Amino acid sequence: MMLKRSLYGAILAGLAMVSSPALSQDLDKLVKDGKASYDQLCSKCHGKDLVNSGASSFDLREFPLDQKDRFYNSVENGFEAMPAWGDILLPGELDALWAYVATKGGTQPMPEDDASLDAPEAVPTLVAEGKLTACLARNGGALSGKRSDGGVGLDYLVLADIAEALELDLDVVWFESEQEEESDPVRESYAQLAYPLCDITASHPLYENTFGPPHTPTAALPRWLHMPTTFNLRSHVTLKPVAVTRPYMRSEIGMVVRPKIQDFSMEGLEDLHGLKLGLQQGTLSGMVAWVQAPRDVIKTARMFNPGPKYLWEIEQGKHDVDVAIVDVTAFDHHLRQNPISDLRLAEWRHALGMNIGFAILEENAALIAQVNAAVDDLVASGAVAQRATESRMHYAKPKEPLILGALTQDSIRDIR
Amino acid sequence: MNSFKLALTAAAVAGLCGSVQAQSLDDLKADKSTPGDVLTYGMGYDMQRYSELDQINADTVGGLVPVWAYSLNDDRGQESFPILHEGTMYVTTHNSTMALDALTGRQKWKTMVEYSAEVPRVACCGIVNRGVAILDGKIFRTTLDANVVAYDAATGEEVWRVKSIDYNDGYSMTVAPLIADGVLITGISGGEYGIRGYIEGYDPATGDRLWRTYTVPAPGEPGSETWPEGDAWTRGGGPAWLTGSFDPETNTVFWGTGNAGPWNAGVRPGDNLYTNTILALDPKTGDIKWHYQTTPNDPFDYDATNELILAEIDGQKVLMQANRNGFLYVLDRATGKPIAAHKFVDRVDWAESIDLETGRPVTTNTYDQIKTGEWTEYWPSAFGGKNWAPAAYHPGTGNMYINTFNVGMSHKAVEPQYRAGIFYFGVEWAWNWPEGHRGEFRAVNPMTGEVAWKVPTDIPRNAGVLATAGNLVFTGSLTGEFEAFNATTGEKVWQFQTGSGIVGQPMTWEHDGTQYITLVNGGGAVYGLFSGDERLAAIPPGGNVWTFALAGN
Numbered sequence: 018m019m020l021k022r023s024l025y026g027a028i029l030a031g032l033a034m035v036s037s038p039a040l041s042q043d044l045d046k047l048v049k050d051g052k053a054s055y056d057q058l059c060s061k062c063h064g065k066d067l068v069n070s071g072a073s074s075f076d077l078r079e080f081p082l083d084q085k086d087r088f089y090n091s092v093e094n095g096f097e098a099m100p101a102w103g104d105i106l107l108p109g110e111l112d113a114l115w116a117y118v119a120t121k122g123g124t125q126p127m128p129e130d131d132a133s134l135d136a137p138e139a140v141p142t143l144v145a146e147g148k149l150t151a152c153l154a155r156n157g158g159a160l161s162g163k164r165s166d167g168g169v170g171l172d173y174l175v176l177a178d179i180a181e182a183l184e185l186d187l188d189v190v191w192f193e194s195e196q197e198e199e200s201d202p203v204r205e206s207y208a209q210l211a212y213p214l215c216d217i218t219a220s221h222p223l224y225e226n227t228f229g230p231p232h233t234p235t236a237a238l239p240r241w242l243h244m245p246t247t248f249n250l251r252s253h254v255t256l257k258p259v260a261v262t263r264p265y266m267r268s269e270i271g272m273v274v275r276p277k278i279q280d281f282s283m284e285g286l287e288d289l290h291g292l293k294l295g296l297q298q299g300t301l302s303g304m305v306a307w308v309q310a311p312r313d314v315i316k317t318a319r320m321f322n323p324g325p326k327y328l329w330e331i332e333q334g335k336h337d338v339d340v341a342i343v344d345v346t347a348f349d350h351h352l353r354q355n356p357i358s359d360l361r362l363a364e365w366r367h368a369l370g371m372n373i374g375f376a377i378l379e380e381n382a383a384l385i386a387q388v389n390a391a392v393d394d395l396v397a398s399g400a401v402a403q404r405a406t407e408s409r410m411h412y413a414k415p416k417e418p419l420i421l422g423a424l425t426q427d428s429i430r431d432i433r
Numbered sequence: 434m435n436s437f438k439l440a441l442t443a444a445a446v447a448g449l450c451g452s453v454q455a456q457s458l459d460d461l462k463a464d465k466s467t468p469g470d471v472l473t474y475g476m477g478y479d480m481q482r483y484s485e486l487d488q489i490n491a492d493t494v495g496g497l498v499p500v501w502a503y504s505l506n507d508d509r510g511q512e513s514f515p516i517l518h519e520g521t522m523y524v525t526t527h528n529s530t531m532a533l534d535a536l537t538g539r540q541k542w543k544t545m546v547e548y549s550a551e552v553p554r555v556a557c558c559g560i561v562n563r564g565v566a567i568l569d570g571k572i573f574r575t576t577l578d579a580n581v582v583a584y585d586a587a588t589g590e591e592v593w594r595v596k597s598i599d600y601n602d603g604y605s606m607t608v609a610p611l612i613a614d615g616v617l618i619t620g621i622s623g624g625e626y627g628i629r630g631y632i633e634g635y636d637p638a639t640g641d642r643l644w645r646t647y648t649v650p651a652p653g654e655p656g657s658e659t660w661p662e663g664d665a666w667t668r669g670g671g672p673a674w675l676t677g678s679f680d681p682e683t684n685t686v687f688w689g690t691g692n693a694g695p696w697n698a699g700v701r702p703g704d705n706l707y708t709n710t711i712l713a714l715d716p717k718t719g720d721i722k723w724h725y726q727t728t729p730n731d732p733f734d735y736d737a738t739n740e741l742i743l744a745e746i747d748g749q750k751v752l753m754q755a756n757r758n759g760f761l762y763v764l765d766r767a768t769g770k771p772i773a774a775h776k777f778v779d780r781v782d783w784a785e786s787i788d789l790e791t792g793r794p795v796t797t798n799t800y801d802q803i804k805t806g807e808w809t810e811y812w813p814s815a816f817g818g819k820n821w822a823p824a825a826y827h828p829g830t831g832n833m834y835i836n837t838f839n840v841g842m843s844h845k846a847v848e849p850q851y852r853a854g855i856f857y858f859g860v861e862w863a864w865n866w867p868e869g870h871r872g873e874f875r876a877v878n879p880m881t882g883e884v885a886w887k888v889p890t891d892i893p894r895n896a897g898v899l900a901t902a903g904n905l906v907f908t909g910s911l912t913g914e915f916e917a918f919n920a921t922t923g924e925k926v927w928q929f930q931t932g933s934g935i936v937g938q939p940m941t942w943e944h945d946g947t948q949y950i951t952l953v954n955g956g957g958a959v960y961g962l963f964s965g966d967e968r969l970a971a972i973p974p975g976g977n978v979w980t981f982a983l984a985g986n
Contacts, residue, residue, distance in 0.1 A: 057856045061557055061962060065864070068965035072934075073510065073957035073974050095550035098508060098560070104551060105854060 044116060044127055051117025054110050058102065067122055074098065077118050082128040088115055108420035141183075141384035144213050148188040149180040152206070152215040155191035155242060158350035159410045160220055163191045163242070171412075172219035174404040175265055175395065176375075182391040190215050192241040201236075203227050208236040208254045210378050217388065221261050221376040222268070223420045228376070231256035258379040263392045264372035264415035265401050270302040271345045271411075272363040273331065278339050283365045285433065286310045295331055295341035299323040301424075305369055306342045308429045325350070332360055349410045362411065369432045372415040456518055456567055458615055462681050468943045471517040472567055474609045475823060476899075476940055478679040479743035482825035483900045484941045488948035489983060490903030494917050494927045496984045500949065501538030503978040505529070510957025511976035512821075514564035514609055514897075514938040516572070517951075523572050523586070524953060524978050525562040527553075527607075530574055532589060535951075536944065538980060542589035548578040555605045555854055557625040559936075559958030563676065564609035566617065568637050575606035575619055581635060593640035597621065603628050603854045606674075613679040613686045613716040616643060620673025624691040624736065627857035630671030630708070632688055634719050644719035648673060648690045648707045656706035665701040668851060670694030671708035675738040675821060678752075680766060685722060686714045687743070687752055687766065691736035695849040697859030698732035699804045705730055709737045711754065711762075713769060723769035725792060728758045732803045732846070733783060734815035740823040742833070746880060753879050755824050755835045757817025760787055760794075763879050775882025777875065778818040778837050782811045806846045810865055814842030816893075820959060823938060825900035830920050832876040832885050834906045836894040839872055840964075841865030864964070874908060876923060886923030892968060895960050897938030899950070907950065909935025911960060912972055915952055915979070933975050934961065950981045 056065075062074040069076050075098075080088060092111055095101030120127055144150040153161040153172055161170035167177075168189055180187035192209070194202065206218040211231075221227065235253035274281045283289065286309050294314050296303040298321065307315065319336040321327045328351040331341045340363075348362055374392070377385050395401050396414060405412030422428070456472055464470065465477035468486050476482050489497060505511060507526045516523045522535040528548070532541040553560050556577055565572040571583045571592055578600040583592040597619070598604045603626025611618045617635040621628065630648035635641065648671030650656040660666045670693045677688030693701060693708035706724065709731045713722040728735040735758035742753045743766060752766040759781035763773040774787035784794035794800075803809040816838045824835040842864055849859025872893025876885040896909035904920045911934040917927040934956020941950045955976025961969055 056861075057850075057852075057858075058554070061856070064965035065963070066965070068967065070961065070965065070967050070969035070972075072969045072972055073508070073961045098553070100553035101550035102554065105852070 044120070045123065047113050047116040048120055048123040050109075051113035051115070052122065054114050055117050059114070067118070078121060080118060082119055085115060085119070088118065107422065108418040141216075141387060142381050143185075143384070144216050145188060147185060149176070149183060149185040149217065150188045150190060150215040151176045152190045152192055152209045152218045152241070154194040156194060157220075159346070159353045159408050163189075169408065171266070171401075171405050171408040171410055174407065175401055176217070176219060178395055178400060178404070179388055179391045182394065183387055190241050192239045194239065204233065204236045205239050206376050207231050207256045207259050208238045210259055210376060211257045212238060212254050213378070214238065214241065216377065216381070216384060218376045221374050223261050223264055223372040223374055225420060225423045228259050228261045229379075230258045259376050260379040260385055261376055262374040262385060263389045263396075264374040264419070265392050265396055266373045266405070267370045267413040267415050268373055269345045269370040269413050270305060270367035271343060271348065272365050273328065273341045273343050273348055273360045274363055275331065275334075275339055275341075276359045276361075281340070281363060283363060285365075286314070289314045289340065292339040293337065294318040295321055295336065295338035297321045297323060297327045297343075300344060301369070301371070302342045302344050302367075304424075304426070305367055305429055308426050309433065328360065329355075332358060345411050345413075352409065366413070369429065370413065370416065371421050372419060456569065458568070458612070461568070461612060468941070470519065471515070471940050471942050474514050474516075474564060474566070474611065474676045475678065475740060478613075478681065480678040480740050480823070481742055481744060481828070481900070482823060482898060482940075483827055485902045486941055486943055486948045487901060487903040488943070489901065489905065489941075489950065491905060491919050491926060493983055494903070494905060497917070497927055497929070497950070497981050498984045499929065500980045500982050502980075503531075503533055503538045503540065505531075505953070505955060505976035505978065507955065507976050508957070508974040509560040509955070509976075510934075510936050510961065510974075511953045511955030512559070512561040512563050512607075512936055512938065512958065513953050515940055515951050515953065515978065516565050516567050517940075517942050518567055518586070520944070521586070522951065522978070523565045523567065525564055525574055526976065527560045527562050527577055530565065530572070530584060530589065532586070533978065535942075535949075535980070538978070544584060544589040544591070546576050546582070548576060552578045552600055552605070555600050555603050555623060555626060556607065557623075557856070559962060561607050561958055562609075563607055566610040566612045568612045568617075571637065573610045573612075573617055573637065575608055575610060577605050577607065579604045579606045579621065581606070581610070581617070581619055581640065583637065583640060595635065595640040595642065597633065601854050602626075603857070608674050609676045611676050611679060611686065612637060614681075614684055616716045618677065618686060618688075618716060620675070620677075620688060622672050622674035624670045624672035624674075624694055624734075625856050625858065626854060627668035627670075627694050627851050628672065629667055629669055630673055630690060632673045632677075632712070632714065632719065634716065643717075646714065646719035646721065648710070648712075650706065659704040659706045661702050668694055668857065669701065669705060669708065671710075672736075673738065675740060677714075678741045678743050679716070680743055680750075683767065684716065685766070686716045687741040688712050688714060689736070689738040689741060689754065691738045692734045693731045695857045695859035696732060696734055696844070697846040697849050698730050699806070699846050700849060700859060701730070703730060709735060711737055711741060711752070711764065711769065713766070725762075725764055725769040725771070727754075727756050727760070727762065728783075729793070732800070733758065733811060735783075735817065739817075739819060739821065742824070742826045744826055744828065746831070753826065753833065755819045755833060755877075757813070757815075757819065758783065759813050759818035760784070761833065761835075761877060761879050761882065762787070773880050773882070775877075775879075776818075777835060777877045777882065777884075778813055778839065780812040780839075780841070781818065803844065804846060808843055808845045810841055810843040812841035812865070813838055814840045814864065816840050816960065816963075820895050822895045822936065823897045825898040825906060826879075827900040827906070827920055829902065829904070830876070830885070831878055831880075832920070833879050834898045834900055834908070834920070835875050835877055836896065836898065836908060837873050837875050838893045839867050839870060840893070841867070874918070874923075876906075876920070885921075888918065888923050888925070892966060893960060895958070896935045899939040899941060901941060907939045907952075909937065909939070909952065909954065911935065911956060911969060913954070913956070915939070915954070929981070931977065931979055932973070933977070934969065934972050947982050952979050952981075953977070954979060
């Protein structure tokens with residue numbers, strides 16, 4: 018069972034090419050991670066601590082430091098005697114390996130990135146000149162909502178900050194996100210960018226397969242505000258590869274507690290013995306609970322249908338559950354629509370989470386680079402956290418792994 | 434079960450047809466007494482690597498010169514044992530199989546092996562192949578991506594190909610297959626990758642798999658009581674990456690298994706059968722007749738995969754192995770009971786001795802301490818007292834001729850991290866290098882442990898050995914010299930610089946009264962890759978098949 022529709026409502030969309038080294042990691046950490054990976058993957062041919070005669074494998078101490086792209090390409094795709102590793106490298110692992118090799122195991126400073134290696138300093142291509150045009154869900158709850166004087170919600174506010182950093186005006190195309198099981202927000206995002214309806218979309222999970230080449234050649238657009246009445250929604254858009262930017266937040270899994278449970282505290286799912294658990298099909302949180310909760314808890318647990326009614330049903334006491342596992346953003350949505358809720362969110366967060374970024378067409382490298390820089394600044398300065406508070410959201414900063422690898426029941430079992 | 438029966442029938446039919454074909458099972462049994470052909474890995478089912486040919490001897494060896502060389506067009510380490518049949522020589526690299534005219538070195542055919550660019554990462558210790566097996570007009574090899582392939586010996590056309598297992602999970606094959614009692618037998622590699630090892634039997638005619646004997650039992654199977662509860666057994670190691678020997682008299686195949694996985698032995702308490710074990714198998718069924726474990730609950734990477742040499746010594750039919758763990762075992766090959774077990778290198782830290790009554794090692798504090806997570810130094814290192822390179826046994830001198838390693842290692846057990854297809858060690862480690870030489874070529878009496886002579890070398894030799902009735906032993910160095918030594922005294926009597934390091938296996942044959950010696954050179958593989966020995970920087974890779982004879986012949 019693969020992750021299908023992991024997050025509430027509008028959250029899904031998807032892609033990512035992240036070129037700069039990982040999140041606020043200092044170089045020491047990167048080199049240390051690189052050494053661990055090097056020992057496991059590379060040392061058998063390139064020598065322990067990079068010491069190698071060069072007779073049967075490349076002597077990496079001699080690797081030209083201005084050829085970072087060659088290094089990345091050789092590791093990912095293989096070259097002559099070098100096997101290909103691209104299919105099994107973990108997110109961020111290649112950056113760490115480069116840091117280890119380029120600093121000769123941390124003994125040398127990191128070489129300056131050759132500007133020519135990065136995206137060419139071209140002018141971003143924009144849908145409308147002088148404007149950053151974003152597609153946002155009109156009914157996106159805590160993340161986005163249309164107001165007469167603009168908009169509200171975390172995605173809206175952060176995009177406004179990004180537009181300001183890019184010295185552009187923010188223009189929003191408000192679309193109707195279908196909160197139906199059948200709708201696929203990632204595919205909608207691909208369609209909006211390819212049409213092109215907008216330059217950027219928000220709430221895109223940094224999850225394997227949510228970015229890159231499209232999975233289907235074409236897709237339909239969701240309805241949007243001021244859509245021409247002559248527009249035929251059934252005429253599909255030919256899709257293009259999409260990239261995700263650096264993440265601005267992290268989607269996490271938490272536990273909602275009903276008022277009848279007093280003095281609730283938990284450190285892990287194993288603390289739920291004796292409680293009746295609610296969980297929702299087709300969500301990441303539901304799957305985590307299903308795989309990891311103790312068997313006696315699962316036996317008495319109640320499964321709820323996919324869709325936004327979940328927390329309303331908990332609120333109303335359906336099946337009389339004691340606690341309900343949720344995506345925290347979904348709870349924020351619920352509070353937005355029901356500010357007098359009796360439900361409360363426990364402190365506990367599951368270790369499994371997913372970074373969230375923006376999506377941009379892969380071909381628009383210049384815009385990706387500029388947005389990446391702006392996002393990193395806004396996260397580091399605390400501006401995004403501040404915007405979350407204004408939007409009454411529980412906020413979590415992005416964390417490693419940058420991009421979440423494909424999840425299966427087996428892989429989820431080990432993430433605690 | 435129908436396919437199983439069919440396969441057996443097919444094997445039987447193939448065996449009958451074999452009598453009119455060139456090389457039959459009887460030819461394979463008689464290989465030692467027919468020096469015009471070399472049909473079995475190790476020069477005979479007993480794997481003594483000993484030849485009665487004596488034209489090249491201590492007196493004449495000075496006149497030994499190259500007759501031809503053939504480029505393998507490949508930079509990987511070359512470990513292929515050449516098979517010779519009716520004037521055609523069959524040699525492999527990791528990605529090709531060649532048939533050569535044995536007298537001229539001219540290529541008859543060459544067939545490439547295609548595998549994807551990801552595959553080499555699952556080979557721990559060198560992108561190598563160790564050669565072919567031959568039967569009934571077909572030759573058989575294994576591939577790095579764990580396929581078993583049969584080719585038409587005359588044309589190189591593929592006859593059948595069977596995928597043994599998915600390489601993505603860390604499985605690979607480098608072994609030269611063995612044909613015993615009409616069954617094609619192979620073993621899997623990947624002990625460093627969290628595999629579950631096995632040995633397999635195939636029908637040489639069709640490629641149908643006849644049996645698979647796992648070297649790590651599943652829960653409930655015999656030997657499973659030596660594994661902890663849980664799933665450690667699924668990644669328990671026990672590869673079987675070197676060719677076994679065969680005793681046609683008792684119809685028994687002997688095959689060694691490698692290290693338990695991960696190296697961190699603390700996560701798999703128990704003896705961990707049948708890792709680090711010498712197995713006696715029924716070639717038709719794969720059933721285990723007896724087993725003898727050399728390093729129980731192995732924390733050192735002391736594989737018991739090394740060649741199992743069969744001989745008759747003082748009227749006893751024995752099996753001998755210079756094990757990575759530093760002991761030279763002599764076992765009664767009917768029962769697996771040890772007759773002698775002497776240290777064949779100077780420093781062996783993990784055990785005082787082998788108790789011949791119980792068969793178990795008398796272990797030291799090193800063996801206990803290393804499982805606690807403390808940094809622990811041990812000699813010999815994971816290279817072993819002897820690495821993979823096959824030794825020779827000379828019945829005339831009664832000695833085994835062994836390329837030994839003089840290298841130590843330290844490691845610290847840490848929590849193992851399993852990722853499919855990636856090293857699964859559970860230890861942090863470092864080498865401990867000696868002050869002086871790192872290896873010795875030694876002549877050792879297996880029954881007494883007495884060292885008749887030793888020749889030190891700065892960079893350890895890791896090539897196979899060939900012994901002849903000419904009172905010579907041949908081997909090669911990582912710096913490229915192909916060498917001959919006086920079997921009695923250890924005096925070096927001849928050498929030839931082959932142009933690249935040698936990790937291959939010399940063999941000898943004769944044609945029309947001339948004795949030839951053939952060797953595949955080409956540096957690389959485990960020591961070159963792992964040691965980081967920068968003295969090898971001036972030794973270029975690049976393999977050739979070399980054939981030598983006395984000048985004037």
